[in-house]
Amino acid sequence: MILAIESSCDESALALFDPPKGIAREIISSQAAAHEKFGGVVPDLASRMHLSALPLLLEEFRADIPNITNLAVTRGPGLLPCLSMGISMARALSVALDRPIQTVNHLRAHVHSVFINLHAAHPSQFTQARAELLPHLGLVVSGGNTLLVKLDTNLKITVIARTVDDAAGEAFDKGAKLLGLPYPGGALIEQHAQKGNTQSFSFPRGLPEKSDLRFSFSGLKTALRYQLEKMSDEEVKSQLPSLCASYQDAILGQLNAKMLSALNSGSYKSVGLSGGVANNRALCNLLAQSLEKRKLPLLVAEPKYCGDNAGMIAFAAWADPFAAKAGTVEPAPQLSIDLA
Numbered sequence: 001m002i003l004a005i006e007s008s009c010d011e012s013a014l015a016l017f018d019p020p021k022g023i024a025r026e027i028i029s030s031q032a033a034a035h036e037k038f039g040g041v042v043p044d045l046a047s048r049m050h051l052s053a054l055p056l057l058l059e060e061f062r063a064d065i066p067n068i069t070n071l072a073v074t075r076g077p078g079l080l081p082c083l084s085m086g087i088s089m090a091r092a093l094s095v096a097l098d099r100p101i102q103t104v105n106h107l108r109a110h111v112h113s114v115f116i117n118l119h120a121a122h123p124s125q126f127t128q129a130r131a132e133l134l135p136h137l138g139l140v141v142s143g144g145n146t147l148l149v150k151l152d153t154n155l156k157i158t159v160i161a162r163t164v165d166d167a168a169g170e171a172f173d174k175g176a177k178l179l180g181l182p183y184p185g186g187a188l189i190e191q192h193a194q195k196g197n198t199q200s201f202s203f204p205r206g207l208p209e210k211s212d213l214r215f216s217f218s219g220l221k222t223a224l225r226y227q228l229e230k231m232s233d234e235e236v237k238s239q240l241p242s243l244c245a246s247y248q249d250a251i252l253g254q255l256n257a258k259m260l261s262a263l264n265s266g267s268y269k270s271v272g273l274s275g276g277v278a279n280n281r282a283l284c285n286l287l288a289q290s291l292e293k294r295k296l297p298l299l300v301a302e303p304k305y306c307g308d309n310a311g312m313i314a315f316a317a318w319a320d321p322f323a324a325k326a327g328t329v330e331p332a333p334q335l336s337i338d339l340a
Contacts, residue, residue, distance in 0.1 A: 001018050002016070002070045002318055003065075003070075003072070003093070004314030005071070006106075006308055006309060006310040007050045007086030008077070008078025008308055009079055009143075009308050010032065010035055010082075011030055011031065012050050013309050013310035014061060015313070015314045016061060016314065017311070017315055017317070020123055022119055023116065023314065026304075026309065026310055029053040031046055035183070036182060036184075041079070046082050047085055050086065051085055054085060054089050068097060068099060069099065070101075070102060071093055071094055071097075071101045073086050073087055073101060073103055073313070074103075074106050075103035076105065076106060078106060078144075102323065107140055107147070108316055110312065111157060113302075113306075113315065113316075114138070114273065114299035114301045115299065115319065116312065116315050117302055118130060118299070126319075130319075133299070134153045134269060135151065135152050135266070135267060135268050136151040136269065136299075137272070138271075139259055139273050140275045141276070141277035142277060143173060143276055145162070146169075146215045146217075146255075147160075147161060147215075151272075155321055155322065156322065160262055161214050161258065161262070162214065163214070164207070164214050164215065165217060166217040168254075168255060168277050171217035172277065173185050173186055176188055178221070178224055179224075179240065179243060189247065189248055190248060190280050190281070192240055193241065194241075196242035196246070197245055197246070198248075200243070201242065203220055203249075204219050210257075215254060215255075217251065220247070220250055224243075224247055256283075259271065268296065271291055272298075272301070273300045274305075279306050284298075
């Protein structure tokens with residue numbers, strides 16, 4: 001049984017994974033309310049809250065400790081002070097229990113999170129069931145990262161494309177801030193967009209060339225700022241749904257276009273969507289419609305495994321033979337470069 005620890009940003013989480021059954025248990029302590037007044041995550045505050053929350057979460061797993069055979073912990077990418085809290089706990093438990101530590105790349109865990117439900121449905125046949133979906137194109141869309149990866153038949157992950165500036169989730173949150181919506185504002189943009197017209201405002205789509213698979217969202221945020229400067233407060237308020245709808249459409253349109261371009265340049269048997277932005281239902285529907293024409297299955301991570309969570313860390317420690325950085329238990333906030 002694997003006990004996993006996640007502390008890369010503003011969620012403290014522990015999860016227990018039992019290979020024959022699946023994720024047996026997970027508890028998450030969110031810090032969202034504490035950071036809301038600052039309009040974003042404050043690293044020092046987040047690390048102090050991890051220091052308080054992680055021991056309390058561990059108490060909830062006290063009865064399971066004798067059955068633990070392995071420890072898994074997020075090594076990166078993430079906020080260095082926060083990663084250090086989880087790794088420190090993993091080291092202490094490793095010494096106390098005499099159990100090995102597997103350090104897991106947070107983004108690799110997102111890639112594999114789309115297979116958690118497949119394992120839950122077919123635990124004994126999981127390896128064969130997953131093999132039938134490979135090669136797999138993974139779209140990871142979160143607040144800190146946006147990338148396309150190929151999960152090959154040998155389970156090696158190759159990064160096909162990533163954002164050259166901001167991540168899609170960051171574009172949502174910063175766009176929401178420009179619109180006067182509270183943090184985190186991505187979900188609020190989606191909520192307002194449901195009542196708006198996507199054609200009301202014209203926003204750019206970064207790097208539109210089909211041959212260029214890279215993502216870019218910084219120009220979109222700038223375009224929104226310039227648009228808002230032309231409008232009065234009353235106009236922004238009255239046009240808020242359509243502003244949100246048009247802005248969201250530009251983000252989702254770029255994600256969909258890059259996914260389709262990647263499919264045209266390779267051979268895949270399935271597509272996966274993971275990361276915090278995978279909770280956006282409009283994005284899920286758009287990708288599903290595009291893939292229906294190609295008769296390719298879309299695997300979407302379950303909502304509870306889309307954000308920062310220990311369940312996917314535990315699962316990746318077992319399901320991904322390349323997930324662990326053997327012998328290394330140092331935080332690595334820049335691991336998104338190579339998914340090592």
